[in-house]
Amino acid sequence: MSSHSIPISDLANEWLRLDKNPETRKEIELLVQQNNTAELEARLRHRIEFGTAGLRATMEAGFSRMNDLTVIQASQGLCLYVLEHVPNARERGVVIGHDHRHHSNDFARLTAGAFLAKGVKVYAYKNLVHTPMVPFGVKKLNAACGIMITASHNPKKDNGYKVYWENACQIIPPHDEGIAKKILENLEPWTWDYNSFDNPALVDPTAELVPAYFSEVQQLCVDKAVNAASETKFVYTAMHGVGYPFACRVMEEFGFQPLVPTKEQVQPDPEFPTVAFPNPEEGKGALALAFKTAEEVGAKVVFANDPDADRFTVAEQQRSGEWVLFTGNQIGTMFACEALRNWRASGKSDAKVGVLCSTVSSSMLAKVAKVEGIHWEDTLTGFKWIGNRAIDLEKEGYNIIFGYEEAIGFMLGDIVRDKDGVSALGYFAQLASRLYREGSTISDYLESLYQKYGYFASANSYFICHEKETIDRIFAKMRFGAAPEADPQGQFAHKLSYATHIGPHKVAHVRDLTVGYDSSKPDHRPVLPVSAAAHMITYYLDNGCVFTLRTSGTEPKIKWYLEVSASSQADAEAQAKAIEAAMTQQLLEPEVNKLQYRTSS
Structure with a gap:
């Protein structure tokens, strides 16, 4: 029976049957007593989705939220999937870490308990760690997978469940779909163990791994x-x-x-x-x-x-x-140039040296790589793609000395194939210290890079939108126009009809990684992977401006990343500002769609 046809009272009873946490049980019991059908529908009708970002949601009762029950269910599905797909997974074990958020410690303990119940070796950091310690642990211990309980920079009401595969990178398809399927097949809790950290079979690797x-x-x-x-x-x-x-x-x-x-x-x-x-x-x-x-x-x-x-x-x-x-793009460019400088100063060859960034990051890194004669690639958004691509290129003999995404995530060397704010801090302190010692500043250094490689200005922001239907309608209009025509070839439900101009600027070509379309390619097929799970459209304008509109996998946002290159910083910034205004009004129509403007803390 589909969950859409199940009476909400039955879903509430199922929750109360499964949940052993008195606080979250009380939440649902109170909503039932109040006959608050709308809130019960919001919390119980749909399950929290497991994707390449793992889980992330508000902490409260309900199948669509982060709580003890959904964490246990996710852990059970992940455990069985790993046992099926990773050789010697039971002996290799799993690495678990957690941050300081409300319930993070409990979620980590319940996760550990689920794996211990199936005889899987568990390495759990009992005290707080920063996220990179989990993929580092997977790498050093040759573990089968890793889990970090964190919601990163989300508001305080949220928490999350981030999964790393045996290669110490965040999971990518098809693992997300496989894990999600296993979760749905194993919803009945087989344990509810808050005391797992006291189990003698559990190993705390902190003393070994933090120094390493x-x-x-x-x-x-x-x-x-x-x-x-x-x-x-x-x-x-x-x-x-x-x-x-x-x-x-x-x-x-x-x-x-x-x-x-x-x-x-x-x-x-x-x-x-x-x-x-x-x-x-x-x-x-x-x-x-x-x-x-x-x-x-x-x-x-x-x-x-x-x-x-x-x-x-x-x-x-x-x-x-x-x-x-400084923006993530500016910091990323400075990191890349300093990493290359230090690589060369060490006497190493430039042969097969590479740098990576996400496709919504600055084109300046590509320009640096071209001028300096090193390898550059872009990937889909997210360090799961950057990290996995770095590993693939290493197998081809490349030295990937740096990778970044504009959302202030930086990967230096191969310590972890993920973003790491701690190694980045030490490395940038070294750069800044050198600049000040030489009588310069960070801003002076950035200006020197602009003078060498060209001026680049970005306009990156977002609107908040909690209604998925509104977001889908906005992107459908971008793809098919206000009055969509039928597609004569039958490839899409409607004939694709992207904007031909943004303000006064002509659209040179469009890449849509949701439906798998790239007008710049002879066969109209994009090189980067396609995913229907999220919206992502990139527009290339005839003046060289590139901007991407996409939805977030973890937040109710429509994000955009826009960049212009020009002969001066003032000109680049002016163009970026003007095109951003035209783009938001023309494609997103914030007033018509009642989009909430970004607010600063």
């Missing part, structure tokens, strides 16, 4: 003695997350003086009391306390990690006194 991790990160250090002599002060914020002890340790490994902490934000706090959105990408508002701390101690540079410390960003006070928060 920093030993590998330390190899990114160019000259520890020079760093020790640096007089540059760095202020740091952990955004109320887990990053502070790891950030302190990486600075020590690189030889630097201790970080200056933003005291209000460096201790883990699941309430995130000083920021509405604990995401350093959200703008200067999120870093206001760090800027205040920096000004009090006379520091010119601020570093930030997101709450699970897999992302990193940097801001610098200008000579005018203004603080500039």
Whole structure:
């Protein structure tokens, strides 16, 4: 029987039959007593979807939410899928980590219990770790998979369940579909074990793996003695997350003086009391306390990690006194150029050196690679694609020295094939220290790169939209027009009819990775993988502007990534701003569709 035809009262009874957590049981019981059908429908009618991002949702009762029951069900499906598809999985085991969010510890314990119940070896970090410690653990221990309980930079009400495959990368298709199927086949809890961390069969690998991790990160250090002599002060914020002890340790490994902490934000706090959105990408508002701390101690540079410390960003006070928060694309370009500089300084050959970025990231990295004569590729959005592609290229003999996505995620070397905000912090401290020692600044360095490779300006943002039907309608209009025609060849339900102009600019070609269409190819088939699970359309304009519109796998957002290159920064920024305004009004129609504008923390 389809869940659509099941009476909501039956779904509520099924929840109450399965759930053993008194708090979440009480939530559903109260909704039943209140006859709150709308809320029961929202929570119980549809299951939380397991995808390449794993799980992420609000923490509350219901099949569509993050809670003890849905975590156990996900763990059971994952466990059985791994046992079927990974050789010697039971002996190789699983690595589990968790952040500081509400219920993260319980979710980690319940996950461990599900695997232990099937005789799988479990390595669980009992204390808080930053997300990269899980893929690092999978790599070092040759484990069958890894799970990190975190919602990264989402609001405090959310939590998530991120899965890494045996290659220490986030899962990609078809594993997501296979795991989702196994979950649905194994919904009856076979255990509900909050005491799994006390099980003698469970191993806490912290004492072995944390030193091993920093030993590998330390190899990114160019000259520890020079760093020790640096007089540059760095202020740091952990955004109320887990990053502070790891950030302190990486600075020590690189030889630097201790970080200056933003005291209000460096201790883990699941309430995130000083920021509405604990995401350093959200703008200067999120870093206001760090800027205040920096000004009090006379520091010119601020570093930030997101709450699970897999992302990193940097801001610098200008000579005018203004603080500039660098974009992910700007930081990524600086990282790439510094990584290449250090690679060459070590005497290694440029043969088969490569860099990677996501397809919505800046074209500047491609320009750098072309000028410098190294390999560059773009991938689908997300580090699952960057990491897996890096591994594939390594098998072909490439040295992938750097990879990034514009959402402040950076991968340096092969320590983990995932973004890592801690290794990034140490590496950037090394770059900034060198620049200041030479009498330069971070902004000066970026300007020198623009002068060498061209000026690039980005306009990246999003609208919030909680109605999936509205989002689907917006993208359908982009594909098929306001009055869609029938497709005479029968390839699509309607004839594709993308915009021919955005404002005054002609559309040169369009790539749609949702339906599998690329007008620039002779056969109209895109090179990158196609996925109907999310919307993603890229427009290439005749003036060289490229922008992508896509939906998020973890948040109710329509995101866009727009970039223009020009002969000056002012011209590039002016063009980017004008095209962004034309694009949003023409394609997204925010007023008509009642889209919520981005708000800063």
